[in-house]
Amino acid sequence: MTQPQVVVHDTPELLAAAVAARLVTALVDAQAARGTASLVLTGGRTGTAVLEQLRDAPARDAVDWSRVDVFWGDERFLPAGHPDRNETQAREAFLDHVPVDPARVHAVAASDGRFGDDPDAAAAAYAEVLARAAGPGDHGPVPVFDVCLLGVGEEGHTASVFPDSPAVHETERTVVAVRNCPKPPPTRVSLTLPAIRASAEVWLLTTGAAKAGPVAMALGGADEVEIPAAGARGQRRTLWLLDHAAAGRTPGAAHPA
Numbered sequence: 001m002t003q004p005q006v007v008v009h010d011t012p013e014l015l016a017a018a019v020a021a022r023l024v025t026a027l028v029d030a031q032a033a034r035g036t037a038s039l040v041l042t043g044g045r046t047g048t049a050v051l052e053q054l055r056d057a058p059a060r061d062a063v064d065w066s067r068v069d070v071f072w073g074d075e076r077f078l079p080a081g082h083p084d085r086n087e088t089q090a091r092e093a094f095l096d097h098v099p100v101d102p103a104r105v106h107a108v109a110a111s112d113g114r115f116g117d118d119p120d121a122a123a124a125a126y127a128e129v130l131a132r133a134a135g136p137g138d139h140g141p142v143p144v145f146d147v148c149l150l151g152v153g154e155e156g157h158t159a160s161v162f163p164d165s166p167a168v169h170e171t172e173r174t175v176v177a178v179r180n181c182p183k184p185p186p187t188r189v190s191l192t193l194p195a196i197r198a199s200a201e202v203w204l205l206t207t208g209a210a211k212a213g214p215v216a217m218a219l220g221g222a223d224e225v226e227i228p229a230a231g232a233r234g235q236r237r238t239l240w241l242l243d244h245a246a247a248g249r250t251p252g253a254a255h256p257a
């Protein structure tokens, strides 16, 4: 597991543009090496801002989007097309604007979908999607995602793994249903920390002073039960991509003058 590296940008806008550029390079490199690439998307304001920047970046067409497998780190368990679903937001911000292969866009089932209003069944089905996507070289029940994008909540959650919740104690399953979330909506489906840690690269994106506390705690060595974002690590790289405000309570976090 890798130690976190921190990159700080002056503003949320710069951060989103820089992450979009970084993403293009990472996906182009993966496709050059293997022919395909895999990307885990995050919900939340910063993740969506990155997708909007990516949509508007001319370099986005350097990626062959028809050969990118798209997954989600978490989903709000709501009806299909609900504006608060992470899938809806990602489609509007980005996926509807590039030639992705629909068969490679792996969304979590909606609460009015195939499994009805049963988040456990939706979670189990998503775990099967991940298992089917994993190749022999992945050595486990989830693909080695090239890049896993994650947000960070004000109380330190990442994906929908909340502090001291059943999800943060999960060691076996790769995807779980999450209930009674402190942040609405209360019911979600989330990758677990072991699934996230199968990623080659984990990029935690967050902005704003309200995130400065959990960022400082995670980077200061907090336990993942208290601050789940602290437990999100990549096999090859763990990057914390912050704006100046979110880095404000982390000793030694450099930022451009």
Ligand SMILES: O=C1O[C@H](COP(=O)(O)O)[C@@H](O)[C@H](O)[C@H]1O
Binding pocket: 042, 043, 044, 045, 046, 047, 073, 074, 075, 076, 086, 150, 151, 152, 153, 154, 158, 159, 160, 183, 206
């Ligand atoms: O609810 C969620 O929130 C987090 C963080 O969102 P932000 O708006 O504070 O950046 C996000 O990581 C997660 O995917 C999402 O479901």
